[in-house]
Amino acid sequence: MLVLVMFADVEYLATEVYHLRPYQCQKCCKRYSTRSNLQRHIKVECGQEPRFQCPYCPHRSNYKANLAMHIYRRHRLQ
Numbered sequence: 001m002l003v004l005v006m007f008a009d010v011e012y013l014a015t016e017v018y019h020l021r022p023y024q025c026q027k028c029c030k031r032y033s034t035r036s037n038l039q040r041h042i043k044v045e046c047g048q049e050p051r052f053q054c055p056y057c058p059h060r061s062n063y064k065a066n067l068a069m070h071i072y073r074r075h076r077l078q
């Protein structure tokens with residue numbers, strides 16, 4: 001019973017994601033809610049080498065803010 005409920009939830013979520021994010025990258029299939037978000041992804045993320053390198057581990061990010069969040073969460077430093 002519980003399993004059925006969980007599957008129903010997953011299906012509902014998948015439908016939600018599809019409707020909320022109608023713009024899909026043709027290269028990597030990531031979905032975005034707005035065209036500008038998709039264009040930013042294609043321009044900044046998709047097919048690009050991540051520019052910001054974590055000084056504490058091999059993690060890289062396209063965004064400085066994301067890297068700062070990674071460092072805070074993984075390494076507990078700010």
Ligand SMILES: [Zn+2]
Nearest residue numbers: 025027028046
């Ligand atoms: Zn992409």
Ligand SMILES: [Zn+2]
Nearest residue numbers: 054056057059
């Ligand atoms: Zn790191």
